[in-house]
Amino acid sequence: MTHTIRNKPKLLARVRRxxxxxxxxxxxxxxxVPCGELLNLVASVRGAVxxxxxxxxxxxxxxxxxxxxKDEDAARAKGAAELIEVIRMYLK
Structure with a gap:
């Protein structure tokens, strides 16, 4: 089972929001509506995406x-963890 199927309800809820x-x-x-309010709404959508x-x-x-x-290869596990952290920081 892929992650999109396993997390489907959660992902669909985010898309619906x-x-x-x-x-x-x-x-x-x-x-x-004044442009300042529109910009706030657009920024919210950008953050959600x-x-x-x-x-x-x-x-x-x-x-x-x-x-x-779960990866038994310590170097690969470390690389994956680092990549995930970089993505979290980059897309913050």
Missing amino acids: LKGQIEAIERSLEAD TGLTAEMIEDHIREHVSNPD
């Missing part, structure tokens, strides 16, 4: 490259 945020931007544009991206990349590494918690 994103959909709601996008719809809020659309409603705000239609209602002529970045969080989803980071989660999916980390899960991909753990599932298809190396799971640092």
Whole structure:
């Protein structure tokens, strides 16, 4: 079972929240909301997409490259853990 199937409910919930945020931007544009408020909404969507991206990349590494918690090759486990940490920091 792949990580997208195993985590499907959680991933779908995040996507549905994103959909709601996008719809809020659309409603705000239609209602002529001030640009500062729109920028805040857009920034929220960007943060949510970045969080989803980071989660999916980390899960991909753990599932298809190396799971640092389970890999018996210490060097590969360390490299995977370092890569995951860099991705978390980069996509923060």
